[in-house]
Amino acid sequence: MSSSSYGDNVDYGSQEFEVQVQEQDTRATVVRVRGDIGIHSCRQLGEVLNGLLARDPARIIVLAMAEVPHLGAQGYALLRDVTRRARDAGSALYLAGLSRSVYQSLNITRLIKEFTVFASVEQALEAAGSESAPPA
8 A cells, every 4th residue: 555645544534434545556546434325424425535536537446335334325326426427537436345235235226237346345456456357
């Protein structure tokens, strides 16, 4: 992991919701999220993700979601929007290490097809470092 222009890892949030940004040596930035992504946290997460896209649109964002127990309707909408904007910029948003409940919710609603999902952050970073690695 290299130093980011944010300095060291940066935390945004309260005890209930936390976002940590880690710039990697590859073409990717890992954004680790802890807590529910819903109506109260979407704005905060959106500011971070949109800021990263604005700063370096070609850089892949890996959203580490192992500690996200719930993804509300606002969260789905935010992730769809960021995914679309990243693709339009020639980049991507990768969802990595989804919690069981979030994975099941995305799978049942068939929204999982709208995202590039990896079993782990490591797999997502490996894919970000190669030109055509298939998602897990």
